[in-house]
Amino acid sequence: MLSSTAALHVHPAVKPLSYLLGTWRGQGEGCFPTIASFKYGEEIQFSNLDNKPVIAYSSKTWKLSSGEPMHAESGYWRPKPDGTVEVVLAQSTGLVEVQKGTHNAEEKVVKLQSELVGNASKVREITRVFNLVNGELAYVVEMATNQTSLQKHLKASLKKL
Template sequence: MEGENAGSALPPMHPAIAPLSFLLGRWKGQGEGGFPTINSFAYGEELLFSHSGKPAPSLLQPVIAYSQKTWKLASGEPMHAESGYWRPKPDGSIEVVIAQSTGLVEVQKGTYDTESKAITLQSELVGNASKVKEITRVFKEVDGELSYVVQMATMMTSLQPHLKALLKKI
């Protein structure tokens, strides 16, 4: 929602979140997708990465909340949405959970590199998916632009490119 944090100060950043502070904020841009079993397509996209400043009492470490939505470029009609939590650890590893609007759930583990501003994720579990067996995601921030590539493997195909996008902070 536009302006949902208008007028409210951001909470202080927890030190565990600091290595991924470049992600924080709202990103908007365009992407393209395809796969051997579907036609190629283009889409608009918005990502939001936010934090609460400190961990919930039940969490050992704070998290970055993540939400994403996409739409058809021509009509603005909604296409896909997902949300989840990113939990960076001091050793450079990261755990991510994502629930997609399609009902699919991803549990991913990976690494982040603060110098190159890159995050590499590999699925540990893809739940509620009859065909998808593996998903990887690679995010990189360069010169104020956030790019990503999503690869996917199904029961019928090996791991190959599915989505890529380039977003700017708004």
């Protein structure tokens, strides 16, 4: 959680998304036509880097039943004054994403659409929507592959630690 001193040093470009800053933890569920449905735990961290106009992002997930690590990804979010945001992510699977989208500070919603999905033999498109609702960060990830159209893959709800 940000201290009041740290909040004063948030870069102006990051301020509209400052509600994301901190560590979030919760649970999610995944599904897709080509895999069995599953549940997972997740921790996401958002931090403003040295008062730069960028947010560092990292996520790690684990199996709820055993605690065994599942997936991890990290990258950077670059919010723009016009309400757009650019995101680059590297996943532990070797897949990389370049996403662009919009952020709405009043509604506390970020909508992302892949511009590029690299090093992926099957994945063609990924969208992500993050929404702060009643103090919880909820998200939905949709994915399209060579065999499937864009459809829900992941959804989770996380609380700020």
